[in-house]
Amino acid sequence: MNTVRPTILAAVLAAHGAACGCTGACGTTHTAGACGWAPDQGFxxxxxxxxxxxxxxxxxxxxxxxxxxxxxxxxxxxxxxARREEAEQQRIQELRNAQIALFDPPAVAAG
Structure with a gap:
């Protein structure tokens, strides 16, 4: 007896519907809260x-x-x-902040 097991995609579509779940993470403002993907539009x-x-x-x-x-x-x-670019910018800023002490040391008190 063959048992048909659903694919992960089928399970995700059953749980969330057969539409793109992006609500703007792609950087595009989606009208009506969705990207407008439709299987009949050739996407x-x-x-x-x-x-x-x-x-x-x-x-x-x-x-x-x-x-x-x-x-x-x-x-x-x-x-x-967009997520990777955001993380790259965060790493660049962290590196800059870490290097400030190297090139702008605090004044040493004269004694």
Whole structure:
């Protein structure tokens, strides 16, 4: 007897609906709170990925299925890029803050 097991994507679509779950993480203002993805408009098929995106592919792949949402390819790639750019800017700022003491040491009290 063959047992048909649902895919993770099928489970995500059953739980969250067959529409892109992006609500603006991609940097685009979505009208009506959704991106407008529709299967009849020739867009790429949906896929399951975490919301919000994690920084690395390994971290995205390790997210439990319960934390996955449906994404269209356009929103996913834009949201992932925005998340990575945000993290890069944060690392740059942390590095700058850490280097301030190297190049602007506090005045040493004369004694």
């Amino acid at each position: 790429q098929p949906l896929h399951a990925a975490p919301y919000p995106p994690r920084l690395t592919d390994a971290a995205n792949a390790a997210v439990p299925a319960a934390q996955l949402r449906p994404w269209c390819g356009r929103c996913w790639h834009r949201a992932l890029k």
